[in-house]
Amino acid sequence: MRLLITGATGKVGQAFLPAFLSDPRFAVWEVVALCNNRSLAPQPRVSVVKGSVADPEVVVRALDGVTHVLHLAAVKETPDQAIDVALKGLYLLLDRFCRAASRRQFLLLSGDCVVGHIFxxxxxxxxxxxxxxAYRGVYALTKVLEETMLEQFGIQEGLDWTTLRAPWIMEKDDFRYALxxxxxxxxxxxxxxxLEEDELTKIKQEHAVPALRDGTGAYLKRNFIHVDDLVAAVLAALDNPAAFKQLFNVAMDRPVDYGDVASFLEATGEHIRHDIPTPFHSNWLDNSKARMVLGWQPEIDLGGLVERAWKYARAPDDPRVIWYPG
Incomplete structure (x- = not known):
């Protein structure tokens, strides 16, 4: 088996690759990483193809002998790249992959922007x-079109596809910096x-926890997933016939309640809460299908998310990287 990964050097890709290579299920698989702006250090069973996913010749080289594709590459609010990366690139991958005798599965990572999350x-x-x-914006639009394109290739070409729809992905100290x-x-x-400037200045001085409230006045509930749980979901879906031609929500079992977050941090004695009214909506991304069909279960709950983010200590060679604006 031969797996092509796009976006292998991004947040999810960097977490996925070592987990994949150490999983006994995939011990004899080879990996091709399609890299554009960044590259990977040499390692066993991994080869690198350099270039853009929007370049037909690069796509042909990358798909040589490939049986499975994991498409992680994405652009956020960058309209000048959206068509090339999100749409042209995906079309080229799908069109070429569907003509390959070796094809088995195409797995796409999507997001809850498709259903509008808090908007x-x-x-x-x-x-x-x-x-x-979707809510307004290039990223949400492209994810809607990506999901639709993939499903249509399944219908028109008989392609076995899988889409994992994830909410906001956290790693390391991300959650701390989200607040x-x-x-x-x-x-x-x-x-x-x-917030008005004077109110924001005040809560900065108080080192307060921003506790968002939704449009009804209740504390906002927003969906998250830790990257380790997302990687586990990808591994569970990969080469799994039960996942073929299926869409799965993959999220924490319960959405994050900003009131609960404030309570966690207030209990440390180092923080106070500051309620912030918003026009946003509380929602619950239901992961029941993924738990039942894939046998997948997220391990990191709200307590684990907070603990990991606040205890994470960065080494000198581990600079904070914002993979996308969020």
Missing amino acids: HGYREPITEQAPRH ALGEDQFGGPSWESL
């Missing part, structure tokens, strides 16, 4: 049957868009 309200858990309902009040904040919403 759209739902009266019940969000399952895989929920209609695609940071300064320029080092990771992701959104930006506090400047929710």
